[in-house]
Amino acid sequence: MATPAQNPESDVMISLRDLRVAYGEREILHGVSMDVQRGATLTILGGSGSGKSTLLRSLVGLEKPSSGEIWIRGKNIAAISNDDMDEIRRKMGMSFQSGALFGSMTVGENVALPLREHTRLEDSTIEIMTRLKLEQVGLAGFEDYYPAELSGGMKKRAAVARALSMDPEILFFDEPSAGLDPIIAAGIDQLILELKQAFHMTIIVVTHELASAFLIADQMVYIDKGQIIAKGTPAEMKANPLPRVRQFFDRVAEPEVEQEMDYLQMLTAEHHPPPKR
């Protein structure tokens, strides 16, 4: 059965088919299927431990699925050679939650690194491109600073500049506004919107910040316990009647605690197996 994403020319950029990911014995994602349109912004919502970060890590090839398919630009990255994966990764950019900038390099060297490794551009060209990318994220003039000298919001911006350096078609964000004050967080949202409008990139954002998710998304999915239980446009999601989704959107606390107790019990059960004798 051919899915739309198997055709590289199709309008579906990313397509998941029954994706399952397990850490050892424990399965985190229990069969996730979804499509992302070219040029769309998708936000992946979900509570802590829901599996949304694992989903993102699978999409960029950092986790190998135990079964299922991940089609990106017409290739199933779940069954692909390392060279082909690297080819796809050059078309992807990822902004990590902590920024993950290399502490031993300046901001400029961080942004220039993919260009130096993957292209044969002259140093002067790379310098100009680096400056351009930094300007796009509002960090012009910071290329000689080290990451440790930047504030949290600036680190995130620098990480975005690095993710942009190879002019990716798909951009991934892991919790872009986590740990930032509301004004800086709004700035990051604005940056994502600008990138979307200016470059028509496909953007995938994992977040649990509701305001930000609704502002930037064309499509949303809600993940709970390793499964997508709701998907749709922001308007559709707002009207979604599912109790779990409502609870998340309305920030209802109490049942959540019960869930966490279940979760804790599940965790401790593994550490204290019932006595055998």
Next chain:
Amino acid sequence: MEFAVQIGRGVIDLLAYVGGLTRLSLEAGYYAFVSPFRGRPLRLDRAISQAMEVGVRALPVLSLITFFIGLILAMQGAYELRKFGAIHFVADAVAISMTRELGPLITAIVVIGRSGSAFAAELGTMKVNEEIDALETMAISPVQFLVTPKFLGMIMMLPCLTIWANFMGVLGGSLFGVWKADFSWVGYIHATLDALFLRDIMTGLVKSVMFGITITAVGCAEGLATGQGAESVGKSTTAAVVMSIFLVVIVDLVFTTLFFFLGGS
């Protein structure tokens, strides 16, 4: 029975661990010697800066330690030798035990303390900060980018450091020789040169290359295997030092045995 099972499991774990180290070393070797011919140029600047860190910066402490070791060896040797009226053999004793055994071993242990631990801490911190993941998502192999230069730097520098350590050890021995064993400085050097064969020095250098590979592989493997949080960086660093010392001694044993049977001592 239970005990035997545990020993068996320990041996299997160790073999699996060494297998992992071998794979990492081979992968680094591929990036150093094969892939440059397939259009991925080798960046020597990173290897050279590692060589500076591993080699040149280790010189002061290594010089001091091996100088004292040479002096100690001479005194210990003289203690026995003078009973036979053979105190002038102290130059031979120092020269042979430094070049064949202690030079490479002491150098390896100093380098484990300085660089093996640093490799594990550096890679471990990068792992915790998602920097290793970031490299992978940028289609840059962490082994190529981070591990290969460390291997190159180490393989370049450890034999050089060993030669220097041999020299400093002999210098330490000569201090005693001149002071207590009626040698002149020139006489001591002559006695040393007469005692040494090129083979003694070469076996030491072959060992030091193997030690370098072992130290780098363990340091990097422990760093890359770091879990989450700052605490696990500390654990990786400790594990890297302990495991490196253990494996260096094992490698030493294997090669000494090999040289013994190959060379008739």
